[in-house]
Amino acid sequence: xxxxxxxxxxxxxxxxxxMQATPDGLWILDQSTNQVSLVSYGGEVLKTxxxxxxxxxxxxxxxxxLWLASTYNRQILKVDKTNGSTLAAFDTPxxxxxxxxxxxxxxxxxxxxxxxxxTIYQIDVEDNFTVLHTIPAPGNRPHGIAWAGDELWCxxxxxxxxxxxxxxxxxxxxxxxxxxxxxxxxGMTLWEGNFWYCDAHTCAVCRLPL
Numbered sequence: 533x534x535x536x537x538x539x540x541x542x543x544x545x546x547x548x549x550x551m552q553a554t555p556d557g558l559w560i561l562d563q564s565t566n567q568v569s570l571v572s573y574g575g576e577v578l579k580t581x582x583x584x585x586x587x588x589x590x591x592x593x594x595x596x597x598l599w600l601a602s603t604y605n606r607q608i609l610k611v612d613k614t615n616g617s618t619l620a621a622f623d624t625p626x627x628x629x630x631x632x633x634x635x636x637x638x639x640x641x642x643x644x645x646x647x648x649x650x651t652i653y654q655i656d657v658e659d660n661f662t663v664l665h666t667i668p669a670p671g672n673r674p675h676g677i678a679w680a681g682d683e684l685w686c687x688x689x690x691x692x693x694x695x696x697x698x699x700x701x702x703x704x705x706x707x708x709x710x711x712x713x714x715x716x717x718x719g720m721t722l723w724e725g726n727f728w729y730c731d732a733h734t735c736a737v738c739r740l741p742l
Contacts, residue, residue: 537714537740541575548730548737549633550591550601551676551719560719561591561600563732568598568616573723575737581616585609590635590676590719592642599635599642599657606631608644610657622661626651634677634686634720645674645686652677652686652702667702670695676720676729680742687720687729694720694727714738 545562552559557572566588569580583600588609590601597619598611606627610620624631626649634645634652641664642655650672654665671688678685684699694717696706708727710717715731715738722728726739 535708535740537710537738539715539736539738541737542735543730543737544569544571544577544580546735547732548735549589549675549718549732550635551721551728551730551737552592552598552635553721553723553728554593558721558723558728558737559591559593559598560730560737561585561588563587563589563603568600568611571737583609583611583616584618589633590645592635592637594637599637601632601635601644603631603633608632608635608642608661622657625649625653625655625663633675636677636679638679643677643679643684645669645677647673647675650674652684652697667697667699669702670697670704675718678720678722678727680722685720685722685727687717689716689718692716694729708740710740 547564549563550561570578585602586605589603600609626646628648636643644653673690675687692710694708715736717729718732720729
């Protein structure tokens with residue numbers, strides 16, 4: 533099935549690498565400025581604030597707080613969603629020279645895609661940031677992750693592909709390729725039956741149907 537890929541608008545920052553859909557709009561984390569912006573689905577910037585992330589590459593929203601992947605100091609930050617202040621910081625599982633990219637909050641647990649270990653982790657943030665479950669990522673450059681019901685999807689940026697994974701063992705059950713010349717997928721989220729993704733190279737925000 534060929535899906536229509538729409539380029540909708542550009543992000544406010546020069547290197548977007550994390551994205552999370554919410555009823556209020558899209559949270560976008562920029563890897564260059566380390567700023568978080570809330571942007572409407574039409575591209576209007578609603579708010580922007582600084583964070584303490586180090587070339588951050590992933591963001592998710594619990595409804596109460598934000599979690600950020602602070603990639604180059606290999607931490608995951610719990611952040612106040614009104615002003616970007618850090619509430620807590622945790623070491624990233626599977627990190628080496630760098631840390632996490634994609635983050636997703638699902639059923640009270642944090643899911644984290646970590647390129648150095650090519651692994652996706654399920655973490656209990658209320659129990660000393662304990663790793664509960666791991667699955668292999670679909671490649672060594674996993675970025676954005678998202679849930680559609682009980683289906684887990686993960687961007688593998690080097691493959692320009694969004695993979696559907698079995699969350700029990702990481703086996704690939706479907707895939708959606710993003711061919712050139714479309715912008716490359718980095719941060720990714722799901723909203724109302726559509727994937728939304730951003731490209732850290734072109735600043736593009738794109739949409740395609742699930």
